[in-house]
Amino acid sequence: MGQTVILGVIGSDAHVVGITIIEQALTAAGFDVENLGVQTSKAEFVSAAEDHDAGAVLVSSLYGHARQDCQGLHEQLADAECDPVTFIGGNLAVGQNDWSETERYFRELGFDRVFDAETDPSAIVSALERDLDMTATETERVRVNS
Amino acid sequence: MLRDERLSGEQLRETAAELREQWPTGADAGFEDAIEFHESLPETKCFADVLESADAPLLQPRAGVPRLDDQIELLQYLEQEGGADLLPTTIDSYTRDNEYEKAQQGLDNARDSGEDTLNGFPAVNHGVEACRDMIRAVDAPVEVRHGTPDARLLAILTLAGGFQSFEGGPISYNIPYTKEHDLAETIEHWQFVDRLCGAYTERGVRINREPFGPLTGTLVPPSIAIAVMVVEGLLAATQGVRSLTLGYGQVGNVVQDVAALRALRELGEDYLPNDVVVTTVFHEWMGGFPPDEARANGVIGLGGATAALGKPDKVITKSPQEFQGVPTREANASGLRTTRQLIDMMIEQDIVIDGIDEEQEIIERTARSLIETVFSHGDGDVAQGTVAAFESGALDVPFAPSDSANAAVLPARDDDGRVRILEWGDLAVPDEIVEVHEARLDERARTEGRSRSFRMVADDVDAISDGKLIGRPGTGDPDPGAGAADGLAGGETDAD
Numbered sequence: 182m183g184q185t186v187i188l189g190v191i192g193s194d195a196h197v198v199g200i201t202i203i204e205q206a207l208t209a210a211g212f213d214v215e216n217l218g219v220q221t222s223k224a225e226f227v228s229a230a231e232d233h234d235a236g237a238v239l240v241s242s243l244y245g246h247a248r249q250d251c252q253g254l255h256e257q258l259a260d261a262e263c264d265p266v267t268f269i270g271g272n273l274a275v276g277q278n279d280w281s282e283t284e285r286y287f288r289e290l291g292f293d294r295v296f297d298a299e300t301d302p303s304a305i306v307s308a309l310e311r312d313l314d315m316t317a318t319e320t321e322r323v324r325v326n327s
Numbered sequence: 328m329l330r331d332e333r334l335s336g337e338q339l340r341e342t343a344a345e346l347r348e349q350w351p352t353g354a355d356a357g358f359e360d361a362i363e364f365h366e367s368l369p370e371t372k373c374f375a376d377v378l379e380s381a382d383a384p385l386l387q388p389r390a391g392v393p394r395l396d397d398q399i400e401l402l403q404y405l406e407q408e409g410g411a412d413l414l415p416t417t418i419d420s421y422t423r424d425n426e427y428e429k430a431q432q433g434l435d436n437a438r439d440s441g442e443d444t445l446n447g448f449p450a451v452n453h454g455v456e457a458c459r460d461m462i463r464a465v466d467a468p469v470e471v472r473h474g475t476p477d478a479r480l481l482a483i484l485t486l487a488g489g490f491q492s493f494e495g496g497p498i499s500y501n502i503p504y505t506k507e508h509d510l511a512e513t514i515e516h517w518q519f520v521d522r523l524c525g526a527y528t529e530r531g532v533r534i535n536r537e538p539f540g541p542l543t544g545t546l547v548p549p550s551i552a553i554a555v556m557v558v559e560g561l562l563a564a565t566q567g568v569r570s571l572t573l574g575y576g577q578v579g580n581v582v583q584d585v586a587a588l589r590a591l592r593e594l595g596e597d598y599l600p601n602d603v604v605v606t607t608v609f610h611e612w613m614g615g616f617p618p619d620e621a622r623a624n625g626v627i628g629l630g631g632a633t634a635a636l637g638k639p640d641k642v643i644t645k646s647p648q649e650f651q652g653v654p655t656r657e658a659n660a661s662g663l664r665t666t667r668q669l670i671d672m673m674i675e676q677d678i679v680i681d682g683i684d685e686e687q688e689i690i691e692r693t694a695r696s697l698i699e700t701v702f703s704h705g706d707g708d709v710a711q712g713t714v715a716a717f718e719s720g721a722l723d724v725p726f727a728p729s730d731s732a733n734a735a736v737l738p739a740r741d742d743d744g745r746v747r748i749l750e751w752g753d754l755a756v757p758d759e760i761v762e763v764h765e766a767r768l769d770e771r772a773r774t775e776g777r778s779r780s781f782r783m784v785a786d787d788v789d790a791i792s793d794g795k796l797i798g799r800p801g802t803g804d805p806d807p808g809a810g811a812a813d814g815l816a817g818g819e820t821d822a823d
Contacts, residue, residue: 206785
């Protein structure tokens with residue numbers, strides 16, 4: 182596939198098990214994965230996306246602070262002239278919340294897909310396969326047109 | 328140079344004075360004034376005495392919300408409606424990361440919006456007087472529960488605020504909780520915390536310390552958890568801590584859990600100095616929970632039943648809403664009551680289970696080997712030995728996010744659901760123990776008709792939330808889907 186997937190847990194969160202398993206699944210599926218690990222700042226996501234010309238940025242958060250942590254991430258990506266597919270997954274709000282509302286919130290922040298904590302790694306692999314292929318095609322189309 | 332030696336009074340005072348200037352609330356955290364406040368508290372709020380004199384496991388939930396009034400109401404509710412014997416205050420994750428500005432922003436958001444925008448109580452931002460208001464407003468003793476590698480300022484403020492128990496330790500709050508904090512530096516930071524607790528202890532205020540037993544909370548082999556508990560206990564004892572509660576997180580196999588609780592107590596009493604009172608705490612399942620409250624109650628019930636058999640001094644309960652994170656107060660109280668029901672129905676029964684002694688023997692031999700490797704790595708100095716043993720991988724924790732650990736060790740369940748070690752890295756374990764684990768895992772592999780691989784680990788991580796204990800192939804996810812399952816299969820373990 183040739184496009185690097187950036188993976189990390191955002192903010193002050195140290196929940197590592199989920200991204201460890203997702204890294205395994207993505208690597209086994211043939212993706213080039215750059216795992217930034219836990220406690221990754223927005224700036225670190227952006228510079229990794231820039232350095233690797235990333236096809237996708239996958240943000241994980243399990244501790245509830247994702248709203249505060251993700252403010253401005255997409256603007257910073259745009260400022261760095263990066264346009265990766267962005268996913269977020271995990272427990273994305275503190276406490277017992279309405280998932281459809283949480284999902285809408287993160288879609289409005291700019292995430293292409295929003296996953297809950299029960300998501301099977303296979304769902305992420307297949308979504309990524311779809312989205313990255315689509316992105317590649319669009320890029321080619323742009324090149325052809327210009 | 329890092330050494331397992333007691334900090335001097337002068338070092339303690341100087342460091343405390345510097346730390347108190349890091350955030351405005353530090354100014355109010357005077358030691359003499361704090362001693363006076365603790366002396367004014369009734370015996371029922373003296374954490375160590377209440378815990379050590381109990382004749383059945385005491386129950387304690389986790390609980391922390393950003394605003395003070397809400398936190399007080401929550402604790403009162405858990406006392407009255409949940410029957411909590413001991414209370415917690417769980418600290419938010421920005422404070423754990425020493426990000427007091429972000430915690431302030433979260434607290435301001437919470438005050439503006441009326442929503443709980445932080446996952447805990449930002450005690451540093453609230454300050455000493457707010458903590459005291461909370462301590463005054465409840466009947467039970469209260470512990471600070473967190474996950475902070477550098478908890479020095481938090482300790483200064485909360486102990487001055489009247490808390491009498493402080494969770495954590497240099498390994499258990501570094502290895503599972505941070506990527507970048509250096510282990511040697513974290514040990515120095517906890518020497519300060521433990522010395523501060525020691526200073527209170529010398530003045531008659533015996534602060535209870537509780538190393539965090541579950542570590543990464545996911546299939547942690549009991550021997551590794553127990554070794555870490557003993558090492559942290561030794562480091563704390565050096566600094567003058569005299570009330571220590573060693574922890575262990577439920578793995579879900581009843582025989583192994585009861586054996587581990589017994590081994591934990593045995594080794595704690597064996598290795599720690601005689602003037603330290605050692606108690607134990609059992610954490611109900613710390614891994615992923617079922618996304619269904621009824622099934623989650625089953626997990627909690629098994630925790631209560633195991634506690635009735637293993638008889639720890641304390642149980643940290645879970646709520647049926649664990650799946651989605653911070654629970655409502657009602658769900659939190661229900662986790663306490665479910666646990667209580669199981670313990671009270673079972674604790675007087677004389678239930679004999681085969682195999683506990685043998686399992687305990689395996690756990691103790693493995694844990695002793697890990698503890699001894701710390702001693703030898705440091706030429707007898709536990710602090711240096713800890714750093715060196717993690718560096719060499721002789722001591723290691725599965726799924727550790729910290730750069731200070733190799734995280735080469737990988738666990739998997741055997742055919743009976745006991746947690747064994749699939750990948751050893753450089754863990755200092757005798758060959759005959761390795762053979763036992765390998766044989767048990769081979770047995771499972773034969774049962775399942777597949778080879779031992781990371782796939783088993785991934786399946787086991789999801790098994791309890793999927794409704795089982797062991798991640799058998801093809802029985803887990805009701806909708807297994809294609810792709811990832813195949814993608815994971817066959818890959819040799821390479822978790823890090």
